[in-house]
Amino acid sequence: MTTSTAVTWDVTASQGYETAWVELTPDTLTARGRVVATSPRPYWLTYRLETGPRYVTRRLRVTADTAEGVRELDLRRDERGRWEANGRDLPELAEALDCDLGLSPLTNTMPVLRHALHHAPGPGTHELLTAWVSVPDLTVRPSRQHYTHLAPGRVRYASGDFHSELTLDDRGLVLDYPRLARRLPD
Template structure:
């Protein structure tokens, strides 16, 4: 893994008519990030988030604040060492066994399951139960997803994604970060270090 601390990534998010920028720190077995996003669909919104994982890129905490014209939503999503998930202090049913959060419309949170199973480097297929966070309402719910290594690329790999009847393909770079998410988002920059 070659991504340096304070990597800054920006995606054009075609599905929402908006953009996302994330400041990402990757180490051998964990990820920390904070980001900002804005979109016009399903309604105009902007949001900020902070994400922290533990070993094997398992989610520890996701804090999100989302603003629309009519409301502000706040989510403090946490997974403890026993695998118990809470949202704003309340148990989220149906998430036993889930290791990852998935922030809707964000290509960043596709990184954790892919890195854990090295699907950007080797063949394989994995099914996941995810703590899905829809945007802009942030009402957490369980979601079944599948990732399949399809083909190696010059740097990284193409990975198939499925959830229910939805299908897509994602291109990941050598660090396991999304370059292109078919139908959703396209990264606008290479992996660059933030300047202090």
């Protein structure tokens, strides 16, 4: 069964907004979204995200518009786990399953759903490597992240010195991500 929804976040970290049109199945996620931000400098993003089975990233296409011009990123992961960005191999991401679009609460959804962290019956921590995409420059680099189930609908996210307790809805989508974003009412 596929569920479709539109979600909008007030992204305080970028002093902007993100809207995503999301389609979820019991095993995949597809989304297209738009971002308008004013910090660290004004930019617009348009993206399309596609996962394969187990919510593993297949492709993230992003266009960033800034005063300096337009940048594009085509980030792909093939069935063998090989990543490439705009045709350039990224062997340092070989163990990564997820992309993480900077300042976007949407991309936290894939690891949450894969490990059922929003419904898990008890505590558990999952360490993973992601293909982190910096915005608005669209640079891709590895990022070690930790997701810990705290309670139904609550997950602790940590990467380096940064950590936050996420509040999630029953579909695994972020409602509140302190210091980053808060979802607006539907």
